[in-house]
Amino acid sequence: MIAFKGVSYSYLPGSTILDDVSLLIGDGELVAILGENGAGKTTLVKHINGLLKPSKGTVLINGKDTRESTVASTAKSVGLVFQNPDHQLFAETVEKELSFALTNFGFSPEESQERVNWAMREFSLEGYRERPPFMLSGGERKRLALASVLCYGPSIVILDEPTTGQDSGQKDRLATLLKKLNGEGKTVIIVTHDMEFVADFIPRTVLLSGGRVLADGATAEILARKELLDRASLVPPQLIDVCWSLGVQPSLQLDEVARNVERLVGGERH
Amino acid sequence: MKVLQGFDYRRGTSIVHKMDPRAKLVYLILFSSLAVYFLSPYLLIFLFLSSVPMVALARIGGKWSQSIKGSAYFIVIIFVINFAVNLIQQLPLVDALTLSIAMSFRFVVLISIFSSYFLTTSPEDLTQSMVQLKVPYDYALTFNMAMRFVPTLSKEAQIIMDAQKSRGLEMEKGSFIQKIRNYIPVLVPLIVSSFRRAELVADAMESRAFGATKKRTSLYTLRLGDVDYAFLCIVVTSFAALLVSSLLIGFR
Numbered sequence: 192m193i194a195f196k197g198v199s200y201s202y203l204p205g206s207t208i209l210d211d212v213s214l215l216i217g218d219g220e221l222v223a224i225l226g227e228n229g230a231g232k233t234t235l236v237k238h239i240n241g242l243l244k245p246s247k248g249t250v251l252i253n254g255k256d257t258r259e260s261t262v263a264s265t266a267k268s269v270g271l272v273f274q275n276p277d278h279q280l281f282a283e284t285v286e287k288e289l290s291f292a293l294t295n296f297g298f299s300p301e302e303s304q305e306r307v308n309w310a311m312r313e314f315s316l317e318g319y320r321e322r323p324p325f326m327l328s329g330g331e332r333k334r335l336a337l338a339s340v341l342c343y344g345p346s347i348v349i350l351d352e353p354t355t356g357q358d359s360g361q362k363d364r365l366a367t368l369l370k371k372l373n374g375e376g377k378t379v380i381i382v383t384h385d386m387e388f389v390a391d392f393i394p395r396t397v398l399l400s401g402g403r404v405l406a407d408g409a410t411a412e413i414l415a416r417k418e419l420l421d422r423a424s425l426v427p428p429q430l431i432d433v434c435w436s437l438g439v440q441p442s443l444q445l446d447e448v449a450r451n452v453e454r455l456v457g458g459e460r461h
Numbered sequence: 462m463k464v465l466q467g468f469d470y471r472r473g474t475s476i477v478h479k480m481d482p483r484a485k486l487v488y489l490i491l492f493s494s495l496a497v498y499f500l501s502p503y504l505l506i507f508l509f510l511s512s513v514p515m516v517a518l519a520r521i522g523g524k525w526s527q528s529i530k531g532s533a534y535f536i537v538i539i540f541v542i543n544f545a546v547n548l549i550q551q552l553p554l555v556d557a558l559t560l561s562i563a564m565s566f567r568f569v570v571l572i573s574i575f576s577s578y579f580l581t582t583s584p585e586d587l588t589q590s591m592v593q594l595k596v597p598y599d600y601a602l603t604f605n606m607a608m609r610f611v612p613t614l615s616k617e618a619q620i621i622m623d624a625q626k627s628r629g630l631e632m633e634k635g636s637f638i639q640k641i642r643n644y645i646p647v648l649v650p651l652i653v654s655s656f657r658r659a660e661l662v663a664d665a666m667e668s669r670a671f672g673a674t675k676k677r678t679s680l681y682t683l684r685l686g687d688v689d690y691a692f693l694c695i696v697v698t699s700f701a702a703l704l705v706s707s708l709l710i711g712f713r
Contacts, residue, residue: 242623262626271627277657278617279624281649291646295629325653340628 197248226399227424240269270345276336390428415441477519
């Protein structure tokens with residue numbers, strides 16, 4: 192359970208990045224955090240693993256105040272994957288990169304090996320075990336960064352912009368994996384600009400703008416509200432856009448949209 | 462890291478900001494040479510005070526004082542080391558003390574002079590003044606870019622540290638050797654991404670025809686104005702007066 196209670200945060204006095212944010216995310220939820228550039232998305236998620244402590248208010252992770260525990264102890268249950276993989280890859284080989292967090296958290300060598308193998312399979316990195324991470328392509332580095340956090344099995348997984356630089360095949364694999372992790376009871380939080388990715392499979396959306404929670408609720412409802420998206424400088428998913436243009440009830444389900452369009456033209460489905 | 466605040470240029474409209482960087486450079490060179498030459502705390506305090514009007518005119522008091530506060534740690538170290546060495550060399554206690562205080566003050570004076578120069582001089586102006594002083598453009602540009610990327614690097618180091626802490630790295634844990642080793646996961650990405658960026662910047666510059674002609678022209682050229690000449694007069698005269706009288710009296 193993640194609980195933000197009236198959280199405000201500012202780097203410098205006078206410049207507020209988060210402004211009185213209150214938010215509850217239950218165990219096993221799948222949530223997207225959307226918002227314009229500079230809305231405070233990354234600052235918000237850095238509060239979840241305790242990298243940042245609120246200037247005002249409290250953040251509770253499974254009932255524990257993040258102020259009272261170290262980042263390392265919070266990080267064991269909160270896995271945060273940063274936006275740019277180049278900010279974390281450092282080891283000589285892909286294998287060593289994957290085992291870095293495992294060693295830090297004190298996993299036994301056997302278990303580490305097992306988890307490394309799992310991560311390589313899951314993220315299609317099998318051929319690269321002995322390669323230096325820096326020699327991988329951009330997309331592969333991104334996957335390695337994801338794998339290096341997911342391999343230690345945190346119960347809360349946060350991904351900051353996981354889809355940038357990934358082709359649609361890799362995005363689909365990522366979506367499948369996230370759904371699987373979520374199915375196993377993990378809380379999954381995704382910070383993104385990729386509306387199609389969110390629309391496809393994430394039930395709940397938190398919309399941030401200017402450091403405040405603008406809306407929090409069902410993705411299908413929020414993404415269909417033009418005034419909200421405009422305020423957060425977001426472009427709706429194509430399906431919603433089509434519905435708006437045709438003047439039919441917006442929906443993220445293709446079937447439903449098709450039925451609505453049929454009703455509009457009054458014809459039969461061929 | 463607060464010391465770096467004192468070198469972070471912000472656009473300003475004061476008379477000091479508008480002055481020709483070459484005039485300020487002359488001040489920087491002459492007065493820091495004096496600071497290195499003088500040994501008496503009184504003279505060094507005088508030099509320090511002489512840098513204050515410039516800070517006040519430029520309205521950079523905040524950042525300037527932060528850079529001095531930030532260097533407090535070094536000042537203490539300089540004092541302690543000097544004092545210890547002087548005692549070992551069996552100087553009388555009073556002399557040892559005065560000399561150590563002077564050495565600490567020398568550092569403060571240098572920080573003050575350098576920070577008031579860098580706080581009021583834009584990197585472009587600095588490059589331009591180097592070029593007009595016949596420094597080859599490549600060197601001037603390299604210097605400029607090195608300065609330009611200091612804040613970028615320090616921001617990036619912070620992000621990398623956060624990323625590794627999120628993977629369970631505890632920087633403060635372990636023995637002395639272990640603590641040094643803890644920095645590897647931070648330094649490697651920092652160096653690698655610097656190289657990546659350098660390559661990117663080089664490509665971007667070449668795409669914009671950097672190095673296409675031997676002789677570069679400048680959009681703006683620096684010209685010494687009345688204020689600059691007046692300032693140079695004051696600087697050169699007071700430098701000469703201080704140096705000559707110090708030599709004549711035999712007190713430094």
